[in-house]
Amino acid sequence: MTARADLETIRALMRRALNEILRVPGAAIPGVLAPTIFFLGLTAVFGNLTLLPGFTTDSYQSFLIPVSLMQGAGFTGAATGVNLARDIEQGWFDRLLASPAPRGVLLAGLVLSASFRVLLPATVLLTVGFALGAHWPGPGGLAIALLITMGMAIVAAAWGTTIALRFKSQSAAPLMQVGMLLLILTTTAYAPLALLTGWLQEVARYNPATQIVDAARQGFVGTVSWDETWPGLLALAGLAALLVALALRGMRRTAD
Amino acid sequence: MTNLRVIGALGRRSINQTFRRPQLIAPILIFPTLLLAIQVGGAGRAVDLPQFPEVNGFLDFMIAGAMIQAALLAGNSGGIALALDIEMGFTDRLLAAPISRFAIVLGRLVGTAALGAATAVWFIAIALIFGAKIEGGVTGALLIILLVTLSAIAFGAIGAAIALRSGSASVVQGLFPLVFVILFLSTAFFPDNLLLEPAASIAEWNPLSFIVEGIRDLVISTFLGPSFAEGVAALALVSILGLLMSAAAMRGRLKRG
Amino acid sequence: MPGVTERRSRVHTIRAMPAIETRDLQRVFSGGITAVAGVDLKIADREIYAFLGPNGAGKTTTVRMLTTLLRPTGGSATVAGFDVVSEAGEVRNAIGVALQEAALDPLMTGRELIRLQATLHGIRRAEGQRRAERLLARVGLENAADRRVGTYSGGMRRRLDLASALVHTPQILFLDEPTTGLDPVSRKAIWEEVEKLNREGTTVFLTTQYLEEADNLADQVGIIDDGRIVAEGTPAALKEEVGRPHLEVVLADGTMDRAEEILGRFGRPLPAKDGAALVELKEGAAGVAPVVRALDDAGLVVESLDLVQPSLDDVFVAKTGYHLEGSETPDVEENELESPA
Numbered sequence: 039m040t041a042r043a044d045l046e047t048i049r050a051l052m053r054r055a056l057n058e059i060l061r062v063p064g065a066a067i068p069g070v071l072a073p074t075i076f077f078l079g080l081t082a083v084f085g086n087l088t089l090l091p092g093f094t095t096d097s098y099q100s101f102l103i104p105v106s107l108m109q110g111a112g113f114t115g116a117a118t119g120v121n122l123a124r125d126i127e128q129g130w131f132d133r134l135l136a137s138p139a140p141r142g143v144l145l146a147g148l149v150l151s152a153s154f155r156v157l158l159p160a161t162v163l164l165t166v167g168f169a170l171g172a173h174w175p176g177p178g179g180l181a182i183a184l185l186i187t188m189g190m191a192i193v194a195a196a197w198g199t200t201i202a203l204r205f206k207s208q209s210a211a212p213l214m215q216v217g218m219l220l221l222i223l224t225t226t227a228y229a230p231l232a233l234l235t236g237w238l239q240e241v242a243r244y245n246p247a248t249q250i251v252d253a254a255r256q257g258f259v260g261t262v263s264w265d266e267t268w269p270g271l272l273a274l275a276g277l278a279a280l281l282v283a284l285a286l287r288g289m290r291r292t293a294d
Numbered sequence: 295m296t297n298l299r300v301i302g303a304l305g306r307r308s309i310n311q312t313f314r315r316p317q318l319i320a321p322i323l324i325f326p327t328l329l330l331a332i333q334v335g336g337a338g339r340a341v342d343l344p345q346f347p348e349v350n351g352f353l354d355f356m357i358a359g360a361m362i363q364a365a366l367l368a369g370n371s372g373g374i375a376l377a378l379d380i381e382m383g384f385t386d387r388l389l390a391a392p393i394s395r396f397a398i399v400l401g402r403l404v405g406t407a408a409l410g411a412a413t414a415v416w417f418i419a420i421a422l423i424f425g426a427k428i429e430g431g432v433t434g435a436l437l438i439i440l441l442v443t444l445s446a447i448a449f450g451a452i453g454a455a456i457a458l459r460s461g462s463a464s465v466v467q468g469l470f471p472l473v474f475v476i477l478f479l480s481t482a483f484f485p486d487n488l489l490l491e492p493a494a495s496i497a498e499w500n501p502l503s504f505i506v507e508g509i510r511d512l513v514i515s516t517f518l519g520p521s522f523a524e525g526v527a528a529l530a531l532v533s534i535l536g537l538l539m540s541a542a543a544m545r546g547r548l549k550r551g
Numbered sequence: 552m553p554g555v556t557e558r559r560s561r562v563h564t565i566r567a568m569p570a571i572e573t574r575d576l577q578r579v580f581s582g583g584i585t586a587v588a589g590v591d592l593k594i595a596d597r598e599i600y601a602f603l604g605p606n607g608a609g610k611t612t613t614v615r616m617l618t619t620l621l622r623p624t625g626g627s628a629t630v631a632g633f634d635v636v637s638e639a640g641e642v643r644n645a646i647g648v649a650l651q652e653a654a655l656d657p658l659m660t661g662r663e664l665i666r667l668q669a670t671l672h673g674i675r676r677a678e679g680q681r682r683a684e685r686l687l688a689r690v691g692l693e694n695a696a697d698r699r700v701g702t703y704s705g706g707m708r709r710r711l712d713l714a715s716a717l718v719h720t721p722q723i724l725f726l727d728e729p730t731t732g733l734d735p736v737s738r739k740a741i742w743e744e745v746e747k748l749n750r751e752g753t754t755v756f757l758t759t760q761y762l763e764e765a766d767n768l769a770d771q772v773g774i775i776d777d778g779r780i781v782a783e784g785t786p787a788a789l790k791e792e793v794g795r796p797h798l799e800v801v802l803a804d805g806t807m808d809r810a811e812e813i814l815g816r817f818g819r820p821l822p823a824k825d826g827a828a829l830v831e832l833k834e835g836a837a838g839v840a841p842v843v844r845a846l847d848d849a850g851l852v853v854e855s856l857d858l859v860q861p862s863l864d865d866v867f868v869a870k871t872g873y874h875l876e877g878s879e880t881p882d883v884e885e886n887e888l889e890s891p892a
Contacts, residue, residue, distance in 0.1 A: 043673035050670045054656070061658045072471065079478030082493035084337050086345075086484075129654035136618050136650075137671035138643040212321055220328065228336025235352070238335020293622045 044143045051134075051147025052154070058121065059155065069117050070159045073110035074166050077102060081170070087229055094230045095259040099172040103163065104254035105227045107187045108247075110159035111152075112218030115194020118152045119214040123202040131292075141289040145199065149282070152195035153188040160187055172258060179257010182267060186254040189274045194218045196281035203288035225251045246273035300393045304401020311375060312405045322367040322409065323416055330360040330420075333483060345487050349514050354426045357417055358510035359482030361438070362502060364413040365446040366473045370466065372406035372446075373453025377463040395548065399458075399540050403450045410446025414439040421513070430512040437522075438512050444529055445505055451536025458543035482506045504528030568632050570596045570723050570754040571617060577625030578612050586612040588778035589626065594756060594771070596722075599749050601769035602758040603863065605875055609778040610758035611651060614727045617756065618648050631722050644672075647716035647753075651727040655708055657701030661692050664700065665715045672719040679718070686714040690744065706737030713744065724748065726757040730764060742768055762863040762875060774867060781870040790861045793869045795835050798842060799827040799857040806851050813845050827857075836860075 059066045077099075085098040095101050125131045134144050168174065175183060198214040205213075224241045225248040226234065234242055242248045253270020256262045312319065330353075338352040349355045376399075379385045388398050418435055421428065428434050457466050477483070479493050480502040489497055497503045508525015511518070571594040578587040587609040594600045602610045615621035617630055619639040628635045631645035655664060662683055669679030687696045690710040695703065703711065709729060716724060726745070730738040745768060749755055759765055765772045766786045774782040774789075782789055795818070802810050807828060811820060814830040817838050821829035832838035839858055846853055867875040 040673060043670075046670050046673075046676070050667050054659070054667070057658060068468075068471070075471070075475060079475060079493070082490045083478055083484045084340075085490040086343070086488045087337055087340060089343055090339050129650060130656055131654075132620055132650055133648075133654045133668070134671065135620055136643060136646075136648045137668070138640055138673070139671045140640070216325070216328075223332045223336075228333070229339065233339045234335055235338035236335050238332065293620060 044140070047139050047143050048147045048150065051144065052151040055118070055121070055148070055151030056155065059158070066158070069113045070162060072113055073106045073159050074163045076109060077106040077163060077167065084228060090229070090233055092230065092232055097171060097173060099167055099170050100258040101255065103167045103172050103258055104183055104251055105222060106163050106167075107160055107183060107254065108190050108222045108251065109219070110163060111156050111187050111190035112194045112215065112222060114152050114156040114159065114191050115196070115198045115218060116211060116214040117155075117198070118148060118195040119198020119202045120208055120211045122148060122199055123206065123208045123210060126202065126206045127208065135292060142286060145282070145286055145289050148199055149192050149195040149285070152191040156187055156191035157184070160184065175257025176262065178262045182262065183254045183257065186250055186270060186274060189278060190250065193274070193277050193281050196278070196285040199285040200281070200288045203285070203292060221245070221247050222251070227251060246277055249273040250277070297394045297397045300397045301401045301404065304398065305404030308372075308375065308402050308405025309408050312409050318371065319409070322364055322371060323413060326360045326363040326367070327420065329363070330356055337484075340484070340488070343488065345485070347485055347514070350427050351425060353421060353424055354514050355485075355510065356483065357421045357426060357513060358506045359477065361414060361417045361442050361509060362445060362482060362506050363473065363477055364417070365410050365442050366449050366477070368406055368409040368413060368446045369449025369453045370470055370473060372402060372409070372450040373457045373466040374463050375405070376402050376454050377457035377461065377466045380457060380461045381463060389548070395544050396541070399451070399454050399544065402454060403447050406450035407443050407447050410443040411439055413446070414442035426513070428513050429516045434512040438509055441505070441509050441525065441529065444533065448529060448533040448536045451533065451540050455536065455539035455543040458540065458547050461547075476500070476502060480506060501528040501532050505532070568596070569593045570598065571600075571628070571630050571756060573617075573626065573628040575626035576613065576616060576623055576628050578616060578621065579624045585778055587616070590775070590778075590780055592773065594754065597749065597752055597754055598770045599745070599755040599757070599768055600771045600773065601765040602756070602773050602775055603760070603762070603765040603867075603875070604775035605760060608775045610775060611727055613775070614650070614725055614756070614758055618646060618725050619643060644719075645722045647719070647721035647724045649709070649712040649716045649724070649726050649729060651731070655700045655712065657699060659700055660697050661687060661700060661703070661711050662696040664711060665718055668715040669718045674719065682718050686717055690714045691740075706733050706740070709733060709737065709741060713741065717748070721753065723754040723756065726755065728758055728760065731760065760875065766863055772863070774870060776871045782866060786863060789863065789866045791835070793866045794861040795831050795833070796858055796860045797821055797829055797831045798839065799824065799829055799859060800846070801827045801854045803852040803854060809849065810846065810851055813849055813851075814842065816845070817842050
């Protein structure tokens with residue numbers, strides 16, 4: 039297929055994914071609001087952790103916002119997986135597979151849509167977060183945070199796609215959600231690295247997602263610097279490459 | 295006393311349903327356990343704060359919240375199972391038989407109770423393995439199992455009421471996120487003097503706070519204080535609420551026919 | 552054609568090769584279920600070939616292998632001259648597919664669907680739009696084109712599915728049970744469309760449970776049962792192979808015995824039915840005229856005369872031992888099998 043035809047196919051698939059939100063708005067509401075609801079809950083419960091000596095900020099909202107953004111990415115990616123599982127169950131996916139569109143192009147259409155869909159819960163979250171006193175991260179900090187959020191949405195969508203292709207059923211949805219949740223929460227999600235205890239501190243130390251969370255968090259808790267940014271971007275790129283490769287493998291094996 | 299036999303039979307069925315398919319129990323046990331592990335690791339330093347109550351460790355503090363979370367999920371899943379029975383038409387068959395209406399709900403609750411007891415044992419084991427100490431001793435542990443089981447029944451009754459009212463499994467399933475919300479608004483995960491608004495105010499009168507504190511008391515203190523009594527009272531309140539809701543929902547369903 | 556940059560496969564010029572060829576094609580699923588146990592096919596260009604068999608016979612599995620959706624676990628297959636495994640991309644260029652589940656998105660409109668299909672085949676937007684208009688008109692869906700597919704009737708969905716399978720003018724069209732569940736009027740409409748497509752040069756491979764469909768449409772019929780082809784040939788040849796037509800003659804009262812004696816000269820007598828004398832014609836249909844003459848010469852008055860041909864069901868019974876029942880339920884067992892052994 040020519041490059042032009044491939045791009046057109048990706049655009050068409052992305053448009054279809056976005057259509058879901060427009061045409062069945064009720065279905066999207068939970069996913070859009072969930073990260074904000076968890077944000078409100080967690081800040082109300084654990085907000086006073088900032089009283090601990092060594093906490094890097096006095097605003098738990100500012101500290102937690104990037105984590106909730108990642109959570110939004112996780113839910114969006116899981117939704118992509120669930121939609122694919124439904125398409126597989128209903129035979130729609132066969133239509134795509136029987137066409138000459140290359141598997142990589144089909145995958146791109148699926149996961150790229152997630153990176154745009156995540157902006158919806160992200161916007162709600164940021165609006166509520168700022169209203170509750172989260173620090174303004176500055177244009178640079180905000181851009182980095184959103185870029186990372188979109189990147190994590192691709193990671194989550196690739197994961198959801200892999201699970202959907204493996205189990206071919208919507209009932210695998212919890213697995214899609216739990217996977218991303220574990221990745222995001224076994225990091226400096228609740229507190230800075232030095233204040234984590236026991237096994238979590240060890241895991242967070244080596245979890246690439248910690249770099250990602252910290253990079254997204256920069257502007258909200260302090261100043262933005264390249265030194266803080268590049269490890270997160272590298273980790274994100276690595277994670278994305280790994281999961282997209284996994285998903286592509288799954289796509290290629292649909293006929294097995 | 296055919297009703298007792300009916301409850302026994304339905305109870306056996308609901309236990310079979312619950313425990314024969316591990317993929318359904320797993321989320322109820324695994325999810326709160328994972329969350330517990332992460333929260334203990336992430337917020338565990340809070341015990342260093344001067345305002346934090348006297349405990350052996352953060353796990354000792356948290357374990358009660360995890361148990362109640364699991365009990366809520368167990369109640370929710372019992373409601374889903376009943377809703378599926380209704381969708382399938384099984385409940386109609388039971389209603390057409392000469393058995394007490396309530397036997398139908400109680401039979402379902404037997405399964406939920408068993409699940410509640412199982413989660414209590416599970417978390418007690420987790421607590422002991424990971425270094426927590428149950429100050430209440432063996433008696434305390436038994437009381438914990440009892441309280442968690444009764445909680446699961448109470449939540450199950452509310453779940454059953456919603457199932458009877460809506461007749462739809464997806465409606466009951468949709469309440470799943472609510473479990474987390476009401477727990478955030480209680481002292482399930484953090485002490486009341488360290489909560490921020492709006493959680494602080496709501497937690498003050500949230501019955502779940504009292505139930506959790508009652509169980510927590512058995513873990514972190516050596517004697518039965520007022521917290522235990524308050525917990526039992528709150529549990530009684532929720533149970534009565536659940537029973538009234540179920541009765542009303544059942545009546546409504548029978549009237550609608 | 553202007554605006555068309557879709558890949559055109561070279562097969563459009565090589566028409567002498569068989570359109571579809573398989574050698575010992577097999578598919579075994581996990582758990583040891585053999586859905587297709589070794590199928591040999593050779594389907595000529597521009598032929599209409601029907602796979603006739605009951606649910607679970609292996610029809611859908613075979614179609615899925617030929618349309619590159621499923622990998623064979625044994626044997627080989629080429630479609631439009633390309634191997635379905637190693638040259639899957641080229642196969643997909645040359646085929647149009649309308650599967651049993653009429654895989655449509657209920658939230659899309661008919662027009663959007665065909666245009667998406669066009670995009671998948673690399674057809675440019677303007678050209679895709681033109682083709683969509685033409686195809687929608689061809690299957691009679693112009694008025695419903697901007698309504699969501701979820702509002703379409705079963706017949707409308709099948710027609711839309713068929714139209715979308717044609718957007719890239721494929722050389723070979725695969726139809727999996729195209730009229731199952733449709734009312735007779737819709738069924739006839741699909742048949743007419745398939746015949747028209749065939750006249751225009753498209754090879755058609757269809758699977759069906761309906762004898763009438765195979766009988767009316769197909770140039771060649773393959774009867775498949777339990778993963779194997781048990782009989783193959785033109786509908787006429789298959790029926791002839793199994794039996795000859797029989798004659799049912801009703802005569803004026805009292806003349807039955809004499810008639811039976813005369814009829815016996817022309818073939819094997821069969822048990823009488825409902826007051827009619829039955830005879831299996833040795834000469835086949837050609838034997839009708841002599842029988843009529845003989846009865847007439849004998850002065851017997853014929854009240855009615857029926858020539859009854861053997862049906863494909865008779866063929867089916869002869870080959871498998873049981874009747875083919877055209878049921879309305881989809882091929883559930885086959886569709887749920889996905890992982891190989």
